[in-house]
Amino acid sequence: MTQNTSVFLITGCSSGLGREIVIAALASGFRVIATARKVDTLTGLEEKGAKVLPLDVTSTPEALKEFAAKAIAIYGQIDYLVNNAGFAQGGAIEEHSPKEITDQFNTNFFGLVNTTDAFLPHFRARKAGTLVNISSVASIGGQPGAGIYAASKAAVDAVSDTWAQELAEYGIRSISVQPGNFRTEVLNPTNGRFASNVVDGYALAHGVVSFLSMHLAGKEPGDPVKGAKNIITVVTKEGQLPVRLALGDDAHPKLEKFYHERLGELEATRELSTGTSFA
Incomplete structure (x- = not known):
């Protein structure tokens, strides 16, 4: 296969979707830099042709800038930054401690923003680059039992x-990918993180957590x-990207239903939503 000169850098590649994105990018002929907190988990990807680097996205902005410089030096460029690193936190919102909420956002959100910020000077200087931000179908419409994750x-x-x-003026594109339930390790009870303060009741939230971890895990x-x-097919097409990509046979109809319902609500409340400007 003829190698594509474009370079992917992917975070959170030790398992799951991140690992498969590495393999898919390599199979399509791209050069790939795979990262994870524990670099020894990436041995199999290195054998397939990926370059590997350790990365903790919750590192300080200064450390992330140093990482970006090291990553860019490998091939002299990064073309696609795939922000995949993250974890799922379970439990009703009230059950979470401030630290558990902070830990969730430090990885899933602040880590993503800070890692991207470390690479943006490179993208802006080249007037090119694509940000691929792995979100979740849970981000739309709320998710009982996983509200902090959602x-x-x-x-x-939003970002x-x-x-x-x-970033359009710099020729940089950005897309949010919203996967449904894929058969990865994310729902495995041994991998999950759960709120420490269990509150009696919350039948819906606790029922969802139990179903996801005890019944859906391994059967997604x-x-x-x-x-x-x-994902590789969509993000590597030239031209304008869709702002969002619903991913999965469960995700697409769920999001379609959500948006139809919201449009119906907008129409039903049109009279009270409008007419509020100064006469």
Whole structure:
């Protein structure tokens, strides 16, 4: 296969969707830099041709700038930054401690923003680059039992949408990918993080957490191999990207239903939503 000169840098590649995105990018002929907090988890990807680097996205902005310089030096460029690193926090919102909420946002949101900021000078100087921000279908419409996780991903959607507008003058594109349930390790009970302060009741939230971790884990409908291939296909097309990509046979109809319902609400409340300007 003829190698594509473009370079992907992907965060959170030790397992799951991040790992499959690396493999899909390599299979499409791209050069890839795979990262994870523990670099020894990336040995198999290195054997497939990826360069590997350790990265903790919760590092200080100064450390992330040093990392960016080291990563750029490998091939002299980065063309696609895939912000995939993250984890899911379970529990009703009230059950979370301030530290648990902060930890969730430090990885899923602030880590993503700070890592991107470390690479933006490179992208702006080249007047090119693509940001691929891995969000979740949970970011839309709320997610009982995972509200803090959903909030962190909704924040990812917001900055990704804004980057698509702010960075257009530099030729930089941004897309938020909203996967449904893919068969990865994210729902495995041994990998999950759960709120420490359990409150009696919350039947809906606790029921969702139990279903996801005890019944859906290992039986998710989404094939991460297929999902990763679709991500690579969409983000490497030339021209304007969609602002959002619903990913999964469960994600697309859920989001379609949500937007139809919101449009119906807008129409139903039109009279009271409007007419509020000074006469």
